[in-house]
Amino acid sequence: MSDFKRTTESSSNYNDLEKMSVLELLTKINREDQTVATAVNTELSSIEGLVSEIIPRMKNGGRLFYIGAGTSGRLGIVDASECPPTFGVDHDLVIGLIAGGDSAIRKAVEFAEDDNKQAWVDLSDYDVNAIDTVIGIAASGTTPYVIGGLEQANEHGLLTGSITCNSGSPVAKVAQFPIEVVVGPEFVTGSTRMKSGTAQKLVLNMISTAVMIGLGKVKGNKMVDMQLSNHKLVDRGTKMIMDETGLSSEKARELLDKFESVRKAVDHFNQESNG
Secondary structure, three states: OOOOOOHHHOOOOOOOHHHOOHHHHHHHHHHHHOOHHHHHHOOHHHHHHHHHHHHHHHHOOOOEEEEEOHHHHHHHHHHHHHHHHHHOOOOOOEEEEEOOOHHHHOOOOOOHHHOOOHHHHHHHOOOOOOOOEEEEEEOOOOOHHHHHHHHHHHHOOOEEEEEEOOOOOHHHHHOOEEEEOOOOOOOOOOOOOOHHHHHHHHHHHHHHHHHHHHOOOOEOOEOOOOOOOOHHHHHHHHHHHHHHHOOOHHHHHHHHHHHOOHHHHHHHHHHHHHO
8 A cells, every 4th residue: 555646645736725814715725626527527538427227226126335435435424314304215225334323323423433343233233245335435445444345245245346536445445346536635745634625525415315216206306205204395295296187286285194195195096197
């Protein structure tokens, strides 16, 4: 690992940050952020390869696990936690695990990421098997927690992928389907919660959204299986039913209240109309 170059640790393209005005700071941060989507674009084929392998496994009952430490681990948890309300899937279908356990979501757990055996222990609590997928998330690409978890996942026949922000990292070398989004030096040197974190979030959005569409959780362009957990989503669901059926707002809301699902409400309407 001694000859491995961590671009994420390279010195910022800017200096004397404390001397800049607020507008200068924001302008330059924004300038750097605009490069992230371009970096992600270079990895589309790698993302496609991983997603194309995940979908058939999940159709056969497989699950998707994210493992990471610090910001990377938190991003995995965010993406996993958004899948049930957005797509109406069970909470145990996409699972985010962070080094140090759930307490590390809010407060860093010292040296948790340096344990290369703990990730597999954490995964084993879920009785993982060969139709499951593990994606290791590590901006640096050197996190022992992630490397160890991917190595064990490989040995047990699971599908493995990774999301890193350095080229040729140890994590990428272990993963079967590595995604390397090299965003260059951070605005604040080494602060990978910035561009690297943004890049990882974009990739996670793409993976989970494309997978859920592949699993039939979107119809047209609508989240027909979303959980109706607040008034905003109930209103959105009502409008979806109106668009699909031509019903009035009142009638659409009645159907939604009865079936508690946009998909089920529309399916019922279509059956009644065709019957």
